[in-house]
Amino acid sequence: MAYDSTSVREILDKARAEGREALTSPEGKLLCDAYGIPIAGEGLANTAEEAVDIAGKIGTAVAMKIVSPQILHKTDAGCVVVDVVGEQAVRSAYGEILANARSHDPDATIHGIQVQQMVTSGHEVIIGATTDPTFGKVVAFGLGGVLVEVLQDVTFRLAPVQATDARAMLDDIAAADVLRGARGAEAADTDALADVVRRLSDLVTDFPEIREFDLNPVFAGSDGATAADVRVLVETGEVTQPEQRSQEEILRTMNRLMKPDSVAVIGASSEEGKIGNSVMKNLINGGYSGDIYPINPKADEVLGRTAYAGIAEVPGNVDVAVFTVPAKLVPSALEECGRKEIPAAVLIPSGFAETGNDELQQQVVDIARQYDIRLLGPNIYGYYYTPKDLCATFCTPYDVRGGVALTSQSGGIGMAILGYSRTTKMGVSAIVGLGNKSDVDEDDLLTFFEQDDNTNCVAMHLEDLKDGRSFVETARRMTRKKPVVVLKAGRTEMGARAASSHTGALAGNDKVYDDILRQSGVVRAPGLNEMLDYARGLPTLPTPQGENVVIITGAGGSGVLLSDACVANDLDLMHIPPDLDQAFREHIPPFGAAGNPIDITGGEPPSTYEATIKLALRDPRIHAVILGYWHTIVTPPMVFAELTVRAAEEARAAGIDKPIVASLAGDTEVEKASDHLFEHGIVAFPYTTEKPVAILGAKYQWARSAGLIIP
């Protein structure tokens, strides 16, 4: 689009030069004009004739008000007249306002009388932009009045938005039906609204010094949309953009960090109970086959490996230095690493920013920057990368290889990841602690995992993002290929920020994270347990090829709960066509229910489960299968599990791989049966109808956003 950037630059420079935080209304209008944002016509009149002239050009009813720095409460001073129509009325309003202004304050400086188009018909919406501390420029859209102010029915997107994103925002609010013409009202011109959103997003992107921008209200009729008022706040200080590394730069080091050929342990120790001892033990017992160099000036060897007094003395190249020394010893040792040209340092020790010692952390970061060392941590448990049998951590080794990489900002959550993984035998490629994130963050890890063939799913616990915009960019790229699950902690914490604009105030909650993470294709886990379940389940399930989900159940009661769960997880219960219905009916008792759920009834033998499952797998119109098993003497749990695995494997051999999830209701034997199913690619849980369906729902959410399902 052709924008008049020069005018905008002039206005902003002038306001900033004058140290102003807010633009005047005419300045705001000029910004709108420069970017083609339709705004109510207006002009500044210094004579009654000028007022008549402006009103004539506007051509509709106008509002008139004084422009004077001294007269703040214009209405109280009798300096506002609305709904003025016709030459005579404009003239008389002009005189009235001027007289009232003079009698209100004879010394007031009067810049003139503003004549403004009155726009009041159509749907009232708010379109705005603000600068989020995490994500930078975001645009907001909501319905005006009660909906946005009382119910906070508003949606956010990272700026700039594409046309399709801008359209999607209009559908993304709870009251979207209103714009579509619910209750017999006129439908809004959504093209025009989306266009305003896009133009505003371009404006704030082109001019980062615009801090907040409200178009409130915007009136949208069936043909066009016009903003009635504009409010613009600018940054008074310097505007800087976070520095960013190139993808190549990130990968060069991340590959050496995650797949090192040699690891040095700074502070390696033979003494039981020391962190330097635990890390050494885990590296060795974990089976790491690269070189391990213990660094300890007081030892000749540690756990049978030759020890070195300092890193400089290590004979070969070192990819990673794992620090297990107290915080205060880190800076000098890190300098040595720098001189040895070690590209990555893993800082296990605590005692940095998390204990208030920001200075020490900054010192370490400065040294790392000087020597171009990437830092993981500090204040972490370390990290695992199973394809290299690497357990560089003070926890215990973990060796079940698999496709999911997990990261956590908090050590406690890291321990929960480890325990959950071990108890469920979850196949893992990596577990990484991020701690204080003094350098390496989720963004760097995603960039690595994206191209890591050993990883097909990533699950991340995070409390904040250092650079949300960069994370979204990486996540967007990554989630086209592999699912990313995010547990965002602190979701209910209201951002305690001072916002002067409406949009700024609305952005002060978790909704910004929610909308933007979704926009980046990330599946957001509602809690820790869900994050772990999704991490375990998502790589287990193949990607569905379409939206048709079928429930086959032995228990009618489970069928109802599974249907509830489908609705809750945004899954489409397939409408079964008559021929398929007939085919299912041939396998189930006459009093069973075909349709969907397909209720095969409780007393059925294994053959009924088997025939219906096979039918569902074979029919190409069905894309995913949910099983509700009911424990009976006729079909015991392991019999069910084995027949299901057999059916799935037969289908896979025939080139059919559909997601299958199962809910097992029964006595404790269903636990073993669930494990057996899970081990064979079927996501199964005992005593719950919700969990398997939630995991299927998460898989669908990812597949849809990755464009892998054509609706």
Next chain:
Amino acid sequence: MAYDSTSVREILDKARAEGREALTSPEGKLLCDAYGIPIAGEGLANTAEEAVDIAGKIGTAVAMKIVSPQILHKTDAGCVVVDVVGEQAVRSAYGEILANARSHDPDATIHGIQVQQMVTSGHEVIIGATTDPTFGKVVAFGLGGVLVEVLQDVTFRLAPVQATDARAMLDDIAAADVLRGARGAEAADTDALADVVRRLSDLVTDFPEIREFDLNPVFAGSDGATAADVRVLVETGEVTQPEQRSQEEILRTMNRLMKPDSVAVIGASSEEGKIGNSVMKNLINGGYSGDIYPINPKADEVLGRTAYAGIAEVPGNVDVAVFTVPAKLVPSALEECGRKEIPAAVLIPSGFAETGNDELQQQVVDIARQYDIRLLGPNIYGYYYTPKDLCATFCTPYDVRGGVALTSQSGGIGMAILGYSRTTKMGVSAIVGLGNKSDVDEDDLLTFFEQDDNTNCVAMHLEDLKDGRSFVETARRMTRKKPVVVLKAGRTEMGARAASSHTGALAGNDKVYDDILRQSGVVRAPGLNEMLDYARGLPTLPTPQGENVVIITGAGGSGVLLSDACVANDLDLMHIPPDLDQAFREHIPPFGAAGNPIDITGGEPPSTYEATIKLALRDPRIHAVILGYWHTIVTPPMVFAELTVRAAEEARAAGIDKPIVASLAGDTEVEKASDHLFEHGIVAFPYTTEKPVAILGAKYQWARSAGLIIP
């Protein structure tokens, strides 16, 4: 209140006599007048002078429209004029409407011209009543326009409502702030609105033949509320109320059913695999010490017990007959039970209404009624009552005694209850299958459990309620004493009902169940797994004495997630007073965080956990404690569990019993530690921060509704 019931009776009788389903607008208005519901003034004019007279009495602008059975689309026919002010205008509108009516349809019967007060200022709300198939008369309240129609922001209550309930409805909608005067608008006269709700609820209660009643819109200003329009639908057929047993009547039989001294098994068998064999085995192996009478005409004894050819031949009294014969044999055997005066029959067999055989089920119900036998089932797994070691089921015995009674409508869910109970060693008083609920339902069971000293919590899975009103009554009484958890399946199923009124249409979803269950003090579980977790957790926790919740955590990351969970579960994180803050600080490292969560930091020894937990238990200002444990070498899981149990037991010995829940993050040893904690009255889970807090939240929800916490 003084209501004019006579007028209402006359109007309704007339309409019903005429076979009309809908009242006319003037009739509706008369109903409002009779019950003191303020409604816009109106009258029917047959001359222009009459119209002027009516308009004069109303005293504001009026709307005028034709009243003619033939002219349905009044506006199109030019037979509606609004905003009429003044004698002259009324006269001219009268003439215009009449002329247009005649030209539209010269043969139309004209009853006159309706002159109606125009009310359009103030908040627009909808107040209505409908007849719910489950709950009978319910009243609804919502904000008019977009909020109720697009966002379905509406709330329901069982009619009649008390004044406090009516007031609570106004606060119960999402947009409640609007009525309180959000956005600088005038606050609504909530007393007047609540009064309308209450009067309407009285009206529909007094006259059950009123099927649906819409006051839409009602305009509420700062002083009063006036309905602008009324729509009333009546039942054209006979109106019957469900018959109800007295509490004494219910208890007399339920006590014999649940605590029988003797049980007969109709169809008892020695043959492995038969249901009659499983039930016999479970009764014997379960340790039931009452008399067991196997009934089998072809055997002399079954499993060592003397068998009888028929129930008539049993020498002693029989409290319960458990049926294990095929469905078609039930009626004749049930008649024999009737003649033997057996008060309760447990019908395990399927093949009744659930397979479409409604007739057979009705036959059985008729026989039961004739002989005054209460029926459990048919189509159930049976039931357990552990205080009597009674396992009258074809499943397997269960013997962990405890305070929770569980019931399920579905057999599959029953099996999940059994499996979950066994694997978690949940202490249970009863597990009861309800199946087709041909007779005994949740209501009867609640009446029994209410007075059963062996039961202190009830968890129910249900798909429908036979008589919702009676359930609510019983639940209201019961939940004052003991928590009731309900898993309502089919919650997302839209009621497919034909509704002619606005309120009727709004009531066609799960919101009615949700509001009314909450109103009855029931804790609604969002899913099966939560129902089971609540059932296990609620009786474990003592009742909190106040709202002050404190989090003590070793992992900052868990602290954030636990705080999120508190907000999600409506728990108040206590604002810690300075002296208490200081007291906590004395135990934690300087870089730890006091406040709430209290972050003792990860590297701390057992003594830090112990000191802070003891402090939290001792301080009377703290009412509940959430623990976030982080697995470290310094404080291993079992050490944490044991010290916590010790602290809790010491406190209990000193007469302090506060709810404590714990989230354990760590390697697999945390599973054993969680079990140990649970066994000692502390609700603890590994790998989740959400579950323990959700259970505490459920306990609080119950305690608040039971009036046990003074806010």
